[in-house]
Structures are given as structure tokens and as C-alpha cells.
Amino acid sequence: MEAACSLPINNADRKSNAESPMTYFQSPVENGLAYAVARKKEGARIVGIMCEYTPRELILAADGVPVCLCGGSAEMAESAEKVLPSNLCPIIKSTFGYSLEKENPFLEMSDLLVAETTCDGKKKMYELLAEKHPMHVLELPQKPDDRDAFKHWETELHKLKGALEKQFSTRITDKKLRDAIGVMNRERKLKRALAALLKSEKPPLTGRELLEMKSLISAIPGDLEQYEKVLLRLNGRTISPSAESRVRVMLTGVPLPHGAERVLEIMEDSGGLVVCQENCTGYKPVQEDVDETVEDPLQALAEKYFHLPCSVMTRNLRRLDQLRALAGEYRVECLIELIWQACLTYDVESSWVKRLAEEELNVPYLRLETDFSPSDSARIALRVQSLYETVKGRKGSHH
Numbered sequence: 001m002e003a004a005c006s007l008p009i010n011n012a013d014r015k016s017n018a019e020s021p022m023t024y025f026q027s028p029v030e031n032g033l034a035y036a037v038a039r040k041k042e043g044a045r046i047v048g049i050m051c052e053y054t055p056r057e058l059i060l061a062a063d064g065v066p067v068c069l070c071g072g073s074a075e076m077a078e079s080a081e082k083v084l085p086s087n088l089c090p091i092i093k094s095t096f097g098y099s100l101e102k103e104n105p106f107l108e109m110s111d112l113l114v115a116e117t118t119c120d121g122k123k124k125m126y127e128l129l130a131e132k133h134p135m136h137v138l139e140l141p142q143k144p145d146d147r148d149a150f151k152h153w154e155t156e157l158h159k160l161k162g163a164l165e166k167q168f169s170t171r172i173t174d175k176k177l178r179d180a181i182g183v184m185n186r187e188r189k190l191k192r193a194l195a196a197l198l199k200s201e202k203p204p205l206t207g208r209e210l211l212e213m214k215s216l217i218s219a220i221p222g223d224l225e226q227y228e229k230v231l232l233r234l235n236g237r238t239i240s241p242s243a244e245s246r247v248r249v250m251l252t253g254v255p256l257p258h259g260a261e262r263v264l265e266i267m268e269d270s271g272g273l274v275v276c277q278e279n280c281t282g283y284k285p286v287q288e289d290v291d292e293t294v295e296d297p298l299q300a301l302a303e304k305y306f307h308l309p310c311s312v313m314t315r316n317l318r319r320l321d322q323l324r325a326l327a328g329e330y331r332v333e334c335l336i337e338l339i340w341q342a343c344l345t346y347d348v349e350s351s352w353v354k355r356l357a358e359e360e361l362n363v364p365y366l367r368l369e370t371d372f373s374p375s376d377s378a379r380i381a382l383r384v385q386s387l388y389e390t391v392k393g394r395k396g397s398h399h
Contacts, residue, residue: 022205024226025213028258031223032067032216033105039065045168046109048133050095051116052285052308053140055157055301056218059114060180061172062164066218067106069113071095072259074372076103083128089342090371091257092121099129106216107133112167114138114160118312119345136163144306144313154302161298177297181290183219188286190227195283197234198275199330202244204237207251207274208264214281216258239273246273247388250332252323252353254340255280260372263338263380270384276330278323279338284308287322311345319349320356327361333391335361336384339369364390 024031036046047059048069056066071077071094080097098104107113113135115126126137139156141149161172194210197203213230215223249272256264256279267274277283288307291300309318327335335357339347350367357365366387370376 022209022212022230024222025215028212028214028216031220035217035220035222036065036067036106036109040109045111046106047164048107048110048113049116050113050122051118052280053116053118053305053310054114054138054160055305057177057180057184057290057297057301058157058161058164058172060183060219061176062168062170064112064164064168067110068216068257069095069098069104069107069110070255070257071098071104072257072261072372073097074374076101077372084125087342088121088125089119089340090260091255091340092125094257094260094372096125096129099132110134112136112164116140118310119343121342134167136160136167140312141306142312142314144309144316144318150302150306153306154299157298157302157305174297177301178292180219181292181297181300183224185289185292187219187224187227188289190224190231191286192283193231194227195276195286197231198273200243202242203239203273203275204234206239206268207249207277208261208268211256211261211264211277211281241271243273246271247391248272248331248333249274250276250278250323250327250330250335251282251338252278252335253338253346253350254343256338257281262372262374262377263368263370266377266381267336267384270381271388272334272384276326276332278319278326280310283326284322311343311349316349320352323353323356324361327363332361332363333395334364334366334387336366336368336387339367341369341371364394 040046045064046067047064048067050069059066070091073094076097077090077093079101080093083100084093084096098107102108110133113129113133115135116138117123117140126135129135138160141153143149165172194213197205198210249267251264251274264274288304290304294300307318309316309322337350337353339350354365357363364387366383368380370380
């Protein structure tokens with residue numbers, strides 16, 4: 001199965017103990033592929049998405065299977081350079097590389113791609129991707145506090161609804177949409193509950209284990225059951241090295257797609273515990289549910305997804321508000337910002353995040369710029385260890 005998928009399965013931090021409650025989530029590609037193939041045989045449509053702004057509820061209501069296609073492979077990023085410029089974000093290159101090499105089974109079986117206009121690099125890559133794959137472009141607004149921008153966003157979601165209905169010869173009723181909202185709210189609540197476990201003085205899991213529990217496909221019933229089991233079975237579990245001996249880290253910045261977990265692993269292997277992942281593969285998309293009580297479910301969807309504090313928004317003050325709140329809730333001792341090379345929007349915002357960390361939160365800050373290649377792992381480890389020494393020095397001086 002692994003060879004057939006060709007997506008990298010990262011074995012780092014896996015537990016040999018088959019009884020570990022996290023075991024189920026150690027095979028996300030295999031689990032997702034088995035589910036997608038079975039659902040496709042039943043007549044469901046596979047819909048590839050590349051950003052958290054696409055409401056998965058609309059896809060579910062159209063009897064679709066929403067699959068995240070963001071690439072996390074250094075090999076595929078390198079392959080994409082036959083066509084794309086080398087100084088482009090590795091997520092963009094890796095995602096396109098999978099298409100070029102026909103190495104992502106989810107992409108190859110997709111009946112439709114929903115392409116979200118987050119950054120300019122992605123927008124132009126989508127034009128090339130659309131030469132081989134059916135695509136609907138979802139245009140994002142840029143001003144998160146502008147009601148005209150919100151109206152435009154609502155219109156875009158109506159267009160997406162229409163495109164799904166036309167492409168799949170179906171009708172998305174309010175009832176189907178409400179049912180899908182209920183399922184996604186359940187998934188978000190479970191993920192928030194798992195993330196909240198790391199607020200504890202002695203968390204029962206690591207940041208890497210929490211990241212491993214993200215799924216390539218939303219709302220797989222088996223995933224939801226396993227989240228509930230994990231929450232029940234983690235009581236009393238301890239991690240090694242102990243949480244007390246580690247530095248409590250907040251990770252912010254770019255998302256970590258499957259296969260690109262290297263930097264988080266370095267943070268924890270170097271003596272840290274990533275207690276809060278504010279990014280798009282962490283807390284950001286699950287922080288807020290969709291209101292199930294309003295009369296118009298599509299408007300409720302628009303409100304929830306419009307609030308995502310992405311760096312493509314101007315100004316993106318919600319992100320700073322969220323960092324403030326989470327830093328307190330998770331009692332973080334330092335803040336590490338991860339920037340993928342050529343991710344200009346997050347890179348520019350890093351100056352505000354640094355100021356927030358050092359001047360307001362009074363915690364040390366580290367900006368790490370890298371790509372998917374492991375060539376700079378030793379350098380990153382040294383910088384992270386130096387940050388932790390600063391934290392420990394501060395703690396020592398307070399005693």
C-alpha cells in the first residue's frame with residue numbers, strides 16, 4: 001500500500017506499543033485511501049482542497065469526500081522545479097510535483113479540485129494544475145473587517161455550491177448542509193478537546209502525536225470514533241522525557257502538511273514540548289464552530305470561514321489576538337515561528353509576531369525559515385537549543 005501511494009509516511013516518533021491509543025493515526029494515507037476508494041465505489045465524489053478556507057460542509061452536503069492535497073514531500077518539490085521557479089514555496093511546488101509525477105492517488109482520483117486564491121504563487125500554480133484536473137476557483141476576500149468583502153465571500157460560497165451541484169448532478173439542500181455542519185462541528189469539538197489536553201502541567205501526549213492525529217480527509221466516521229477513544233484512554237498516560245523537564249513551546253506560522261513534520265520533531269527532540277500549534281494544521285481551523293441555529297446555513301458557513309486569521313488578510317489582527325489568548329491558556333515559555341521559504345505573507349507578518357512575543361508576552365521568539373529538505377536540520381536544532389537555554393536561564397533567574 002505504501003509503495004502504491006508514494007506519499008511519504010514519516011516513521012519518526014512512532015510507538016512500538018501496539019496498544020498505544022495513537023496507533024490508528026500512524027497510517028493516515030492508508031486509512032484515507034481505503035476510505036476514499038470505498039466511498040468512490042459507493043458513488044461519492046472525491047473533492048481535492050488545498051486550504052482551510054474551503055467549507056468542507058458544502059462538499060459533504062454534495063455527497064463528496066473532501067481531501068487535503070497539500071504536498072509535504074521534498075522530492076516532489078524538487079520535481080516541480082522542471083516547470084515552476086525554484087524560489088517558490090515548497091508546499092506549492094510539492095503539491096504540483098505530485099500532479100506532474102502522478103504520485104498522489106487522492107489527486108488522481110479527484111472528481112473536482114477547489115482552488116482557493118490565498119497567495120499569488122498558488123493562484124498561478126492552479127492555472128497549470130487546471131490543465132490536467134477539473135477545477136473550481138474559490139476567490140478569497142482580502143479585508144477581514146469589511147462587510148462588502150464578506151458579501152463577496154458569501155457570493156463565492158453560493159458559486160461553489162452551484163459548481164458542486166452542477167458537477168455532481170445533485171442538490172445541496174439546507175437539511176444536507178445542516179447535517180454536514182453538525183458532523184464538522186463534532187470533529188472540531190473533538191480536535192479542540194485533544195488540543196486542550198496540552199494545557200495541562202503534565203500533558204498525556206506530545207505536540208508531534210497531536211499533529212499525527214490530523215486526517216487528510218474530513219469527517220471519516222472511524223476517525224471521529226478514534227478521537228473519542230483517544231480522549232478516554234489518555235487519562236493517566238505520561239510522556240517521556242517528562243513534560244516538566246521540557247520547554248513549553250507555541251508554534252505559529254505556516255502549516256505542516258503530511259510528510260513535512262521535520263521541524264516540529266526537531267523542536268521536541270531538542271528538549272521542547274510543542275503545547276500549542278496555532279497554525280492551519282493545528283488550532284486555527286478548529287477554534288470556531290459553525291452556528292447551527294441560524295436560519296441560513298450558508299451564511300453561517302460564510303461567517304465561520306471568513307474569520308480564519310490567515311496572513312493573506314490585511315490587516316490580520318485576529319491572528320495577533322489569537323496568539324495573545326493562546327499564549328496565556330497554554331502557558332507558553334517561548335514562541336517559534338516557522339516560515340516556508342518564499343512564503344512572503346507570513347514572512348512579513350513575522351515582525352509583528354516577534355514584537356508581540358518579546359514586548360507584550362515577554363517570551364523569547366525564534367523565526368525559522370526553511371523548506372522541506374533536511375539539509376539544515378542540524379543548524380535548526382542548534383538554534384532551537386539556544387532558544388531553550390535562554391528560556392531555562394530566565395526560569396533560573398526567577399528562582
